[in-house]
Amino acid sequence: MELDGLHHITMITADAPRNVEFCADVLGLRLVKKTVNFDAPDAYHLYFGDERGTPGSILTWFEFRDAAPGRPGAGMIHLIELAVASEHTLEFWEQRLRTRGCDSVREERRLRFDDFDGLAFALVVADHTDRPLRAHHPDIPVEHAIAGIHGARAYAPAEVLGEPHALLTELLAFTDLGESEYRLDGAERQFRWRYDPAPALPGVQGAGSVHHIAWACRDADQPDWQQRLRDAGLHVTPVLDREYFTSIYFREARHVLFEIATAGPGFAVDEDPERLGEELKLPPQHEHLRPLLQERLTPIVSPRERERAGEA
DSSP states (O other): OOOOEEEEEEEEESOHHHHHIIIIIISOOEEEEEEEETTEEEEEEEEEESTTOOTTSEEEEEEOTTOOBOBOOBTSEEEEEEEESOHHHHHHHHHHHHHTTOOEEEETTEEEEEOTTOOEEEEEEOOSOOOOOOOOBTTBOGGGSOOSEEEEEEEEOGGGTTSOOHIIIIISOEEEEETTEEEEEOSSOEEEEEEEEOOSSOOBOSBTOEEEEEEEEOGGGHHHHHHHHHHTTOOOOOOEEOSSSEEEEEEOTTOOEEEEEEOOSOGGGSSOGGGTTSSBOOOGGGGGGHHHHHHHSOOOOOHHHHHHHHHO
């Protein structure tokens, strides 16, 4: 039994329309699902990824409108790394981000920038041969498109950074690369994971902060993962139905919120694959709230919808 790789990473935004503009237009990802937070249905939950919403490409956001800025601290992810193909691609993105009013900093084989909420990203020249997971955007040549999620970095107290991390290496089968860096060689994809010394101030959840990270498993393996984690003495949630996958959640030893999510049934279960993300999709338990939610939620139009409207 092994993990497939990364499933998704979930963040918080204060402004869903700007989030769509940044992710689906500036970054060129596809809006693959427009739904709500199942636990707080008056808030959007937006999913972005490649053309099919493949695990390993998915970034998601809860919108808590006008939320105060968050601050990453111990037990929180502070940087998300997106894979690109080459150093030449970094030059393309440096120029594209500049023309869209987004400052960036060039480093060796990477380009750092923040989104409008202050969430830190880096475009990283991929050091593996995983199949690219790309979305199509008319202004982004395919060779420069984001090719999936490469890795993430979290903060942990400095005193534990050098200690063994049995959950990662023994239970989840990450490889310890030394200096608090790990690699997941999943059945489908690789993922880089690193801890950095936490700042003195405690973390605060808010706009621009990361809520959790999810690892992908085979659908049939999820109950076994749940039992394995319980046997290791961890508190694990019941299996939760998220409509497009099922999930279990737990906190790892350095307090980052982990999820293990199934690959199926996928984002096309309630929507034509060619029209993903174009309609507000609600889980059955919240369908009765549709009139109220359509009144309260700020309308969102993805670049794909605008293109279709222009063709009509």
